[in-house]
Amino acid sequence: MTGPGATHRANAKRRSLIIVASVLVIVGLVSFLIQLSGSHPERAWQAYLINFLLWSAIAQGGLLFSAVMHITKARWSQPLQGLSESFAAFFPISFVLFLLLFLGSDYIFPWVDHDLHGKETWLNLPFLFSRDVTGLLVLYGLGLGYLYYALRLRREQIQPKGRIRSLLLEQWSKDQKDAAWCRSRMSLFSVLYIAAYALVLTLIAFDLVMSMEPHWFSTLFGPYHFVKAFYVGLGALIILASFFRLSQGEKSGLSVSHFHDLGKLFFAFCLLWADFFYCQLLVMWYGNISEEMRYVIQRTMIQPWNTLAWTVFVLCFIIPFVILLGQKVKTKPIVMAVLCSAVLVGIWLEHLLLLGPALNHDVTSVPLGFGDGLISLGFLGLMTIAVAGFLNLFPQAALVEAKGVNG
């Protein structure tokens, strides 16, 4: 931003982005309500659940990047951390979305009013919602706590404009704590956030994904879910970083090597995700117990789901694996943004693959329609508003100029 003209243009751009995102949210909301009042309300809730899981995972995994980089005292990642932290702005939205999920509990939990053979003590709605709400409160509380101290550390770069920023800056100016104190608080919260991330995402995966087939279980399912969340979090971070690099160029503080390193990390988690899938598959294959294999066979060998399974595998593993083998491609923001978007779509479909067979019995084609896409766009709009709004308040440039965020 050099002159008032440039600032004006940037503001106009930002405003139009927010308007587009708001339109997306309205479109998503309207199509959700239309489906809800139609003949298949369960389809609307299914799309809602898939999107809640995916976009929350993006937010949780997105912030995890900054926490991990802080705790490992990384130096290379500083300009990326501001972007990573912006995903935490989705936390409050994600929490409200989870509370709204309660309204659809009749449609999304096939085990309600079923004989669960002793699992009722764990699988009942009041206990499920109370433990998940508590878990999410802890996770999001720790994440926002980390964010609070991360912002406080770079308070000198924050402009005292608007109510929120003035209030925060006033608060921080009362007791002059030095940078080392802020950093130690960040370290504390990042460790706690990382631990809570693993535990709470495991809980969410067990309760909202695995419980759909109440008699099936896999102990590794929780880790599989939180590795996947970091995978999509990194993917979303690459998309956001590409957007900044392409629109601001050098000024974004993002260089070719940032994209290269981030691409390597994304590649690694692509492999880890596939590895966690394979670890579960191999054990089940050897055991060949009918109640375990039924889940796998239904999804990977029987029409229509097997087509979806292969689509997911190709989109989320084969394509990224082959493309990311090369070094140069990781440094190209446009290519990486397209690839990461494909992976995000793939993970959306993967949630459909995990949830779909339990929620749709005796279907001849994959239950995927135009309405699902529109509802997903609504969630995309919500995420855009959260991230853009946060970066409006606390520009990422503040972090590029700050020194020694990770100590």
Next chain:
Amino acid sequence: MADRSYVFGLFRDGNQAAAAIKALRDAPWNIDRVHSPFPHHGIFEALRVKKSRVGYFTLAGGVFGFFAGLALSIFTAVQWNLIVSGKPIVALIPFFIVGFECTILFSVLGNIVGFLTQARLPDFRGLKVYDPRCSEDRFGVVASCAKGEQEGLKAFFRERGGEVLLFDSSPVTADDGNAPHV
């Protein structure tokens, strides 16, 4: 090549060596070889070396290894045709592990082969134009010029902070006459 002289510039500082290499590009002399005790980014840049091709050897090794591993496990399984716990004879899910392990093994072997061929090793003749200090803490730049022009090249290296060694004959065919004189 016997009519060329080889001048060896030894530098304490990698950046000096890199600057000398850059300047040599515009000079009438040839850069023959550069010795570095450790990888130095400035020197890589100055030399404008092409990207190493070792990666292709690694990739080829890995692809070969994956299929070799699968083939090994399938081949051994069909020799006996024993059905164990109702599993198919050719069971791809566990055979994938053998394929994966062989991918890694053959990638490593391919990498070594690639390194050896790309670095033209083993080299039994040894380097005639060499100073052992290049394996310690000095950067060596070898430049060649037509016989009789050595003085210019020597001055060139001295100007840039280098210590100069002179070799008279070519680095390959040198015999007795190759003792360096400073």
